[in-house]
Amino acid sequence: VSVAAESALPEVAWWVALAGLPGMGPARLRALQGEGPGAEVWATVAGGRVDRWPAVGEAIGRRAEEVTAAWESAARRVDVDATWAAHAHLTVSLLGSGAHPRELDDDHDAPVVLFAAGEPEAVSGPTVAVVGTRRCTRAGAELAYDIGRTCAAAGVAVVSGLATGIDTAAHRGCLDAGSDAAPPVGVVGSGLDVVYPTRSRDLWAEVPRRGVLLSEYPLGTSPARWRFPARNRLVAALADVVVVVESGSRGGPLYTVDEAIDRDRTVMAVPGPVRSPASHGTNQLLVDGIQPLCAPEDVLVALGLAAPRPSERGPGDPRPRPSADGRRVLEALGWEPATIDVLAARTGLGLGRLAVALDELDAAAWIHRDGGHLERKARP
Amino acid sequence: VVAVALRKPREEAVVRVSRARASTVLPARFLLVAATNPCPCGDADQPGRCRCSEAARARYRRRLSGPVLDRFDLRVGVARPDVSSLLAAEAGEPSAPVAERVARARAIAASRGVRANADIPAGRLDELTPLTSGAQRALEGALEHGRLTARGLARVRRVARTLADLDGVDPAAPLSVEVVALAMTLRDGGGRHLESVA
Numbered sequence: 001v002s003v004a005a006e007s008a009l010p011e012v013a014w015w016v017a018l019a020g021l022p023g024m025g026p027a028r029l030r031a032l033q034g035e036g037p038g039a040e041v042w043a044t045v046a047g048g049r050v051d052r053w054p055a056v057g058e059a060i061g062r063r064a065e066e067v068t069a070a071w072e073s074a075a076r077r078v079d080v081d082a083t084w085a086a087h088a089h090l091t092v093s094l095l096g097s098g099a100h101p102r103e104l105d106d107d108h109d110a111p112v113v114l115f116a117a118g119e120p121e122a123v124s125g126p127t128v129a130v131v132g133t134r135r136c137t138r139a140g141a142e143l144a145y146d147i148g149r150t151c152a153a154a155g156v157a158v159v160s161g162l163a164t165g166i167d168t169a170a171h172r173g174c175l176d177a178g179s180d181a182a183p184p185v186g187v188v189g190s191g192l193d194v195v196y197p198t199r200s201r202d203l204w205a206e207v208p209r210r211g212v213l214l215s216e217y218p219l220g221t222s223p224a225r226w227r228f229p230a231r232n233r234l235v236a237a238l239a240d241v242v243v244v245v246e247s248g249s250r251g252g253p254l255y256t257v258d259e260a261i262d263r264d265r266t267v268m269a270v271p272g273p274v275r276s277p278a279s280h281g282t283n284q285l286l287v288d289g290i291q292p293l294c295a296p297e298d299v300l301v302a303l304g305l306a307a308p309r310p311s312e313r314g315p316g317d318p319r320p321r322p323s324a325d326g327r328r329v330l331e332a333l334g335w336e337p338a339t340i341d342v343l344a345a346r347t348g349l350g351l352g353r354l355a356v357a358l359d360e361l362d363a364a365a366w367i368h369r370d371g372g373h374l375e376r377k378a379r380p
Numbered sequence: 381v382v383a384v385a386l387r388k389p390r391e392e393a394v395v396r397v398s399r400a401r402a403s404t405v406l407p408a409r410f411l412l413v414a415a416t417n418p419c420p421c422g423d424a425d426q427p428g429r430c431r432c433s434e435a436a437r438a439r440y441r442r443r444l445s446g447p448v449l450d451r452f453d454l455r456v457g458v459a460r461p462d463v464s465s466l467l468a469a470e471a472g473e474p475s476a477p478v479a480e481r482v483a484r485a486r487a488i489a490a491s492r493g494v495r496a497n498a499d500i501p502a503g504r505l506d507e508l509t510p511l512t513s514g515a516q517r518a519l520e521g522a523l524e525h526g527r528l529t530a531r532g533l534a535r536v537r538r539v540a541r542t543l544a545d546l547d548g549v550d551p552a553a554p555l556s557v558e559v560v561a562l563a564m565t566l567r568d569g570g571g572r573h574l575e576s577v578a
């Protein structure tokens with residue numbers, strides 16, 4: 001590559017190439033950015049002379065020599081022009097150039113480069129992040145959907161990570177809110193062309209059409225485990241309010257909460273049954289003093305977009321009203337999975353009457369049955 | 381593999397052994413009782429605790445083929461007991477009265493000329509397992525929605541017959557919607573297939 005051709009590249013192109021080097025994370029990339037313009041940094045990395053920069057060595061930590069050697073050998077094989085050309089269809093912004101979303105430009109842990117598919121302006125209005133465990137309950141997924149739908153319809157963009165479970169449900173609600181609703185904002189931990197998980201394939205396509213899909217990694221980057229906490233910090237940074245719908249006592253959602261508190265974002269948690277492992281984390285957040293969310297509209301109140309929720313009832317449930325036996329079963333079922341023998345003991349109904357009531361509730365979409373376990377559904 | 385190999389003997393109650401010189405038919409009437417976890421880690425009944433990926437769960441369930449599952453008449457979901465119920469469990473019904481009820485039901489079956497209701501031949505189903513109109517509607521609905529297969533229908537009627545006999549109702553009365561609904565619930569555990577949460 002001739003020097004003339006190299007100098008024709010925009011500054012951001014060098015950072016795209018640098019972001020694609022093995023073991024490159026946000027902190028290391030920022031340390032490199034502190035050392036000078038992209039073309040010079042690239043030449044230093046490819047020339048194996050990174051040890052000139054103690055700040056970069058500090059950002060790498062242990063085994064700095066190994067890491068920089070890997071960068072060097074990878075950089076020698078990279079064609080910066082071709083890499084840049086491959087990203088032509090995306091909006092690529094560079095930290096400090098004024099092109100980043102404002103929340104990220106100001107962030108103490110900002111991404112050096114940000115790749116956007118779709119409309120980058122989607123993050124400019126009020127935003128809510130809806131996060132939670134991949135292993136959620138049906139009730140949790142339904143509530144996430146309702147929050148996504150209610151917020152999007154009220155003009156609040158829904159930020160989420162496109163993971164299975166709560167993330168996916170929230171975005172589906174957002175997409176179902178109609179064409180003039182606020183856009184979905186997806187933040188992923190791999191290159192924008194590396195769909196993960198594969199079950200999210202349709203969201204991966206739909207989110208950029210209606211809103212924006214963001215990543216700090218170049219095309220082709222695989223979804224390594226360490227990239228998900230990093231992704232979660234971007235979700236927290238982009239949100240005005242972070243809602244945790246369900247979370248176990250450990251896991252990604254709680255990491256997002258830490259990042260959100262760190263950035264003074266409002267955090268809300270949905271109270272759950274005390275024995276449900278999917279609510280252990282959220283209930284503990286409430287014990288720690290996090291604000292509870294008891295209805296999707298509470299997000300709008302927190303954002304100052306709605307008056308506090310009046311205690312009136314919403315529109316009636318469209319499902320056929322259950323029979324007396326059906327109501328007894330629903331009451332006994334509560335919001336945790338149960339088996340038929342547990343229900344028989346709780347209701348005192350004979351198994352035959354119970355089976356008839358379950359068939360009625362199933363036909364009217366009041367319950368969901370799976371492999372001998374019954375769960376109540378919040379809506380048809 | 382074993383479950384699949386047992387499919388034919390289970391249906392025909394005989395084992396056919398064919399070797400170079402002879403083919404022998406041996407009686408093989410047996411009751412097959414099997415247990416499985418809901419997922420590889422066994423915690424799928426408690427969302428949030430289960431550590432299995434959706435794909436791992438689906439793979440695990442596929443190991444039991446539909447045709448094999450279709451031959452189990454009773455499938456019962458079992459919840460993990462919590463600590464308090466293990467330490468201070470309520471006493472269940474003693475075995476002696478249960479055994480008495482089973483003996484009575486068996487005697488009723490014998491009076492129909494079969495060893496057990498499971499052996500009622502397809503040709504005698506209408507005669508021995510007549511249906512109330514409510515039961516008829518419930519079965520028609522299940523067939524229409526694909527909840528029951530044709531084989532399942534005959535089996536549900538036999539199980540419902542037994543449930544009615546155990547309840548001590550008039551052995552000649554048509555089967556009620558309750559026993560038919562319970563027989564179907566016991567058969568499919570209420571779940572037709574694995575649905576994803578989101």
